[in-house]
Amino acid sequence: xxxxxxxxxxxxxxxxxxxxxxxxxxxxxxxxxxxxxxxxxxxxxxxxxxxxxxxxxxxxxxxxxxxxxxxxxxxxxxxxxxxxxxxxxxxxxxxxxxxxxxxxxxxxxxxxxxxxxxxxxxxxxxxxxxxxxxxxxxxxxxxxxxxxxxxxxxxxxxxxxx
Amino acid sequence: xxxxxxxxxxxxxxxxxxxxxxxxxxxxxxxxxxxxxxxxxxxxxxxxxxxxxxxxxxxxxxxxxxxxxxxxxxxxxxxxx
Numbered sequence: 001x002x003x004x005x006x007x008x009x010x011x012x013x014x015x016x017x018x019x020x021x022x023x024x025x026x027x028x029x030x031x032x033x034x035x036x037x038x039x040x041x042x043x044x045x046x047x048x049x050x051x052x053x054x055x056x057x058x059x060x061x062x063x064x065x066x067x068x069x070x071x072x073x074x075x076x077x078x079x080x081x082x083x084x085x086x087x088x089x090x091x092x093x094x095x096x097x098x099x100x101x102x103x104x105x106x107x108x109x110x111x112x113x114x115x116x117x118x119x120x121x122x123x124x125x126x127x128x129x130x131x132x133x134x135x136x137x138x139x140x141x142x143x144x145x146x147x148x149x150x151x152x153x154x155x156x157x158x159x160x161x162x
Numbered sequence: 163x164x165x166x167x168x169x170x171x172x173x174x175x176x177x178x179x180x181x182x183x184x185x186x187x188x189x190x191x192x193x194x195x196x197x198x199x200x201x202x203x204x205x206x207x208x209x210x211x212x213x214x215x216x217x218x219x220x221x222x223x224x225x226x227x228x229x230x231x232x233x234x235x236x237x238x239x240x241x242x243x
Contacts, residue, residue, distance in 0.1 A: 036243045053171050055235055058219035083242060095243050124242030125171035138172045139241040
C-alpha cells in the first residue's frame, strides 16, 4: 500500500479534524474533506439509529484499491479513507474522506470521486432502525439510487419479512 | 472441489449462518456457488433479489471460475456511506 493513503475500518467514532490534520503537509494548499453522517429520516420515516455491517477483510482491501486508483488519477498528496461499522446514532459520522493536495481543484475532485467509489464498491451494508416502532429494514444500494427508484426495493423488503 | 462461502447482511439473515463450506463440481463458477447456496437456502433465489459476489475478497462476475479453497462471498447490493 502507498504510504500516503490511510485506509481504516473502525468501530470507534471518527475524528474528522484529526484525519484532516493527518493528511495535510506544508506543501499542500488544500485539504478537502467529506463526512457522511447518519440522517434522522429516510423516505419519510424517522430514523432512530443505524447498524453498519461490513465484510471487514474485503472492505479494507477495497479501500486500499480505491485509494490506489484515485492516487493514480489525481495529482494529490496524502488521503484518508475511513468507514465506521457498528451501531451509529443520528448525527454520527459513518464515513470520512480527507484529501490533501497542492491545489483546491484536485483535492475537491479526488474527494468527490472517493466517496462515489466508496458508495459504489465498499462491501458495507446499513440497516435502519426507525423511531416509529416499525421493523428495521436493510438499505439496498446508494441512497440516490433508492430515491431515484422511488422505493426501497420492494422484493428485498418482502424477502426480509418472508 | 471445496470452497468457503461467506454470507453478509440480509444474505446472512436468509441463510441463518455467516459461512459454510460447499462442495462444487470441477470448473464451477462464482455463479455456480450462488446456485448451490440458493439450493440450500431457497429465499436467495427470490425474484427481484440479485445478490452480488466476491471471490477472494474482490468483486467478481457470475462467470468467474473458482479454484479449490477459494473464498466466495455472497451479499446484497452495497449501501455504505
